[in-house]
Amino acid sequence: MSTEMHSPRIDARRSDRCLASIMIAFALGALWFSKDMSIMGSIFPRAVAIMVLIFSVALLVRAFVSRPTLPVAEPGSVGRRLGLIAVLLVWGLSLRWLGFIASSLLCAGALVWLAHYHAWTLKRVMAYALVLIAIIAFFYTLFAVVLNVPLPVGDLWRAP
Amino acid sequence: MEILGFMADALSPINLLLAVLGVAAGIVIGALPGLSATMAVAVLVPVTFGMPTEMALIMLGAIYTGAIYGGSYAAILINTPGTPSAIATTFDGYPMARRGDGDLAVTLSTLSSVIGGLVGAVALLTLAPLLAQIALKFGPVEYFWLAIFGLTMISALSEGSILKGFIGAGFGLLLSTVGVSVIGADIRYTFGSQFLLGGVEIISALIGLYCVPVLIDLVATPSAHLKPPEQKRGMRLAEGVGLMCKGKFNALRSSVIGVVVAIMPGAGGSIASLVSYSEARRASPHSERFGHGEPDGVIATETTNNAVVGGGFIPTFVLGIPGTPPDAVILGALLVQGFRTGPEMFTTNAQVTYTFIGGLFIATLVMLPLGLLIGRYAFKSIVSIPKALLVPSIAFMTIIGTYAIRNNPFDVVVMVVLGVLGWVLSRYGIKPSPIVLGLILGPIAEQGFVQGYLMGNASGSVMAIFFGRPLSLAIIALILISVAYPLWRAGRGRSSKEAAHEH
Numbered sequence: 001m002s003t004e005m006h007s008p009r010i011d012a013r014r015s016d017r018c019l020a021s022i023m024i025a026f027a028l029g030a031l032w033f034s035k036d037m038s039i040m041g042s043i044f045p046r047a048v049a050i051m052v053l054i055f056s057v058a059l060l061v062r063a064f065v066s067r068p069t070l071p072v073a074e075p076g077s078v079g080r081r082l083g084l085i086a087v088l089l090v091w092g093l094s095l096r097w098l099g100f101i102a103s104s105l106l107c108a109g110a111l112v113w114l115a116h117y118h119a120w121t122l123k124r125v126m127a128y129a130l131v132l133i134a135i136i137a138f139f140y141t142l143f144a145v146v147l148n149v150p151l152p153v154g155d156l157w158r159a160p
Numbered sequence: 161m162e163i164l165g166f167m168a169d170a171l172s173p174i175n176l177l178l179a180v181l182g183v184a185a186g187i188v189i190g191a192l193p194g195l196s197a198t199m200a201v202a203v204l205v206p207v208t209f210g211m212p213t214e215m216a217l218i219m220l221g222a223i224y225t226g227a228i229y230g231g232s233y234a235a236i237l238i239n240t241p242g243t244p245s246a247i248a249t250t251f252d253g254y255p256m257a258r259r260g261d262g263d264l265a266v267t268l269s270t271l272s273s274v275i276g277g278l279v280g281a282v283a284l285l286t287l288a289p290l291l292a293q294i295a296l297k298f299g300p301v302e303y304f305w306l307a308i309f310g311l312t313m314i315s316a317l318s319e320g321s322i323l324k325g326f327i328g329a330g331f332g333l334l335l336s337t338v339g340v341s342v343i344g345a346d347i348r349y350t351f352g353s354q355f356l357l358g359g360v361e362i363i364s365a366l367i368g369l370y371c372v373p374v375l376i377d378l379v380a381t382p383s384a385h386l387k388p389p390e391q392k393r394g395m396r397l398a399e400g401v402g403l404m405c406k407g408k409f410n411a412l413r414s415s416v417i418g419v420v421v422a423i424m425p426g427a428g429g430s431i432a433s434l435v436s437y438s439e440a441r442r443a444s445p446h447s448e449r450f451g452h453g454e455p456d457g458v459i460a461t462e463t464t465n466n467a468v469v470g471g472g473f474i475p476t477f478v479l480g481i482p483g484t485p486p487d488a489v490i491l492g493a494l495l496v497q498g499f500r501t502g503p504e505m506f507t508t509n510a511q512v513t514y515t516f517i518g519g520l521f522i523a524t525l526v527m528l529p530l531g532l533l534i535g536r537y538a539f540k541s542i543v544s545i546p547k548a549l550l551v552p553s554i555a556f557m558t559i560i561g562t563y564a565i566r567n568n569p570f571d572v573v574v575m576v577v578l579g580v581l582g583w584v585l586s587r588y589g590i591k592p593s594p595i596v597l598g599l600i601l602g603p604i605a606e607q608g609f610v611q612g613y614l615m616g617n618a619s620g621s622v623m624a625i626f627f628g629r630p631l632s633l634a635i636i637a638l639i640l641i642s643v644a645y646p647l648w649r650a651g652r653g654r655s656s657k658e659a660a661h662e663h
Contacts (some may be wrong), residue, residue: 012589019588023327030334033349041346044606045337045615053329059323060408068321073587084379084551085580088372091559092572104559108552116548117382126547135553139560149564 009069016068020060021095036096099154100144104136163285170518178219179523183530186226186487187233191538193240193367197227197429198485205493213497218519220493221469224486225277228429229531232269234556236458237262237386237542238554240371243365245429245465247596248437250370252450252457259453260387262543266535267400268455269462272390272411275404275465277524279415280422280470281643288474288506291423296479298424300615300625304608305635307422307601310431312642313438314594321589328590329357332598333605335360342603343610355570364562365599369592371558371577374470378551385550386543395536407459410440416461418467423475423481429468429484430600436464437563438553442645470520477505477513483616 030049034042041154091107098106112128143149168173182204189200200223208216232313236253248270256265283291298306314325338349339359350356378385404411414436421432440460441450450457472483473490480501482488494501505513545553562575582592616622626632 015588019324019327019585019590026331026334030349037341037346039346040344040610040614041341041484043349044609045334045348048330048337048602052327053336055323055326055330059321059327062323070589074377074380076377078381079379081376084376085576086373088555088559088579089573090575091555092569092576093165095559095569095572100560100563102179108556111379111552111555112548115379115551116546117238132550132552135178135556139556143560143564147564150567151560151563152569 010072010074012068012070013063015070016059016063018061020056023052023056024060027056080114084111087111087114095152097155099157100151101136101140102154102157105133108132108136163510163514166514167518167521168449169214169511169515170522175215175218175515175519176522176526178215179222179526180530182219182222183523184525184534186223186228187230187527187534189223189532190227190230191233193234193238193242193371195232195457196243196363196485196490197224197245200224200227201486201489205489208493209405209496213494213499214515214519216493217490217512217516218523220490221473221516221520222523222526224490225273225466225520225527226530227486228395228469229273229277229462229527231268231465232273232458232462233266233535233538236265236269238371239374240554240558241366243429243465244366244600245371245433245468247366247430247593248461249458249465251437251461251593252452252454255451256455256458257539259384260368261453262386262539263536264396264403264455265397265458266539267397267532268403268458270531270535271404272414272459272462273522273531274528275411275468275573276415276418277464277469277527278521279412279463280419280467281517281520281524282417282470283467284470284473284520285514287419288478291419291471291474297631299629300608300611301629302608302631302635303424303604304626305632305639307605307608309635309639309642310597310601311605313434314597321453324589325591325594328585328592328594329598331585331590332595332600334598335365335595335600335605336599336602342607348514355568357526358566360574360578360599361562361565361571362599363565364571365578366596367558367562368575368577368579369552369582369596370614372576373583373586373592375551375558375658376580376583378547378554382547385545395532397532403455404459407456410443410456410459411463413439413443414463415467417609419466419471419474421464422468422471424483429465429472432468433461433464434597436460438642442642444455448643460607466524467628473520477501478503478647486611561575594650614642632646 027049030045034045034049087107087110091103092105109132114131140151144151161462185204186197186200188318190197201220205220206222211219228243228245231246232249234240234242234255235246235249236257238663239250239254241247253265253269255261303494311329314322314329317629339357340347366646417436417439418432421435437460440456441447444450444456446454468484472487475481475483476487476491480491482491491501499509499512559572562572563569565571582595586592612625613622616625619625
């Protein structure tokens with residue numbers, strides 16, 4: 001049925017130890033920050049944090065006493081992945097300052113560049129730019145005009 | 161006979177036109193990540209204010225049906241649930257699309273949605289008053305146990321390690337506690353940020369956890385997003401019908417689950433489809449194929465979420481308690497039209513109610529040709545779009561969809577951060593589904609638990625409140641069965657393997 005079902009696996013002892021340690025710290029943090037809450041407000045997050053703590057300790061113990069495995073992760077360019085994350089974060093953070101249209105044009109353009117693996121030609125640049133502008137224009141009209149969603153104009157463009 | 165006459169009124173040309181328009185609009189809105197069925201209905205409610213009640217209800221029902229179905233397109237083709245009800249559709253729909261069976265997955269989703277929708281409408285027609293009385297017996301404690309029952313699905317949703325599944329669910333449950341608590345109004349885990357006071361928005365979290373990891377992996381390699389079909393093979397209707405016939409019990413069970421969960425106010429289509437997915441996996445002789453492109457997984461979730469449409473109208477009409485969030489919007493529209501819900505919906509206002517149910521049947525049937533047609537082109541277009549355009553287009557839809565939920569740019573940042581976190585955790589073996597399950601069930605479990613605790617304190621026995629009510633005991637029995645059955649089955653599988661080795 002699938003290729004993933006029989007994909008090669010790797011030793012997960014180190015990654016499981018790492019994951020368990022992070023989750024133990026996370027659960028302890030959740031417990032620590034619940035100390036100032038009322039009983040009603042803290043009973044549920046505390047119960048869950050203790051549950052996470054117990055399961056994480058069990059995972060840590062398992063990573064020492066047995067040999068867990070994980071499917072091999074999808075390979076690929078780390079640089080492009082980090083680039084995509086950076087662009088998405090910049091997109092979210094710049095919405096208020098640059099406004100919806102400017103930030104979308106800039107960030108969507110950056111993503112085209114990141115996701116393209118072939119040689120650039122002038123024709124291709126023009127075609128992609130036109131398609132991208134059309135998509136942004138369509139969704140802007142749909143959301144801002146038809147659905148009346150107040151999309152950010154951008155503090156940068158407002159008169160002081 | 162009178163009822164049939166009322167239902168036949170839905171067949172007037174204008175009602176048919178409204179049903180077609182409503183379904184088409186619903187499919188388009190539902191297919192866009194971030195725009196849920198609730199939003200589709202809410203946005204288009206004002207259009208119906210000037211219409212007669214029957215026409216308004218037919219249009220709203222059609223939009224709702226179409227939007228729930230439309231959510232499956234994004235789930236299958238880009239691994240992002242278009243609506244929360246389509247979360248479980250991503251589990252098998254997307255792997256099917258990746259291996260080149262996206263057209264079959266869309267056809268199956270269409271057929272399943274039609275069957276689920278019809279079962280839901282039949283339930284609304286025949287069982288409404290009876291089922292609504294059962295829903296009334298559900299108190300906070302029953303909801304708490306129901307949420308715990310939901311959490312037992314982790315064993316079915318976690319791929320690989322169940323331990324990691326529980327850690328993921330705990331992470332999701334803790335995320336659900338961020339913001340102002342429902343009972344006690346404590347401000348929790350906001351670290352002084354006013355943006356986090358409203359908590360983590362579920363739909364932004366869904367978009368982030370499911371869609372951002374896909375984008376991260378999409379840009380990393382030059383290979384195609386989905387495997388293009390090797391030859392022209394149309395919409396693969398005959399193959400889809402064949403699979404539906406094979407999975408008829410799965411479809412029936414999932415439809416019943418959809419109706420039953422829908423009559424419980426507040427539970428919603430996302431929980432119903434997760435329950436039915438888990439049950440389909442448990443009951444299947446090929447449970448190991450689930451999560452890797454098993455058609456039965458798509459059938460189970462898509463039948464359920466459309467059965468929820470008809471089922472959700474049962475408490476809405478009979479009790480005036482909306483079964484699902486879109487029902488709440490439709491209830492508001494009914495009030496604007498001057499209608500009071502309650503038993504009179506089936507007596508004094510029978511004409512309006514039964515014409516609407518007739519309209520729901522028509523909208524569901526209209527979905528078949530419309531869905532197959534739109535689905536065919538949706539798959540073809542997604543396959544043929546170059547990656548350099550697909551990545552920014554999906555990213556753009558996730559950004560605008562997330563922003564539009566609360567008109568808040570901070571939700572976009574939370575979506576991206578959760579997406580990156582989801583991708584990292586997935587590399588460590590924690591899949592997004594248990595996290596999402598925790599996020600969805602967290603508020604239901606917490607509210608039920610704390611309210612039950614307060615009731616128990618007031619009545620003098622917390623234990624009697626949690627363990628002394630017949631409905632609670634029935635759900636606890638279900639929890640025990642759902643935990644014990646996979647263990648018993650695994651044990652039986654091991655002993656039969658050992659027996660085979662001995663021979």
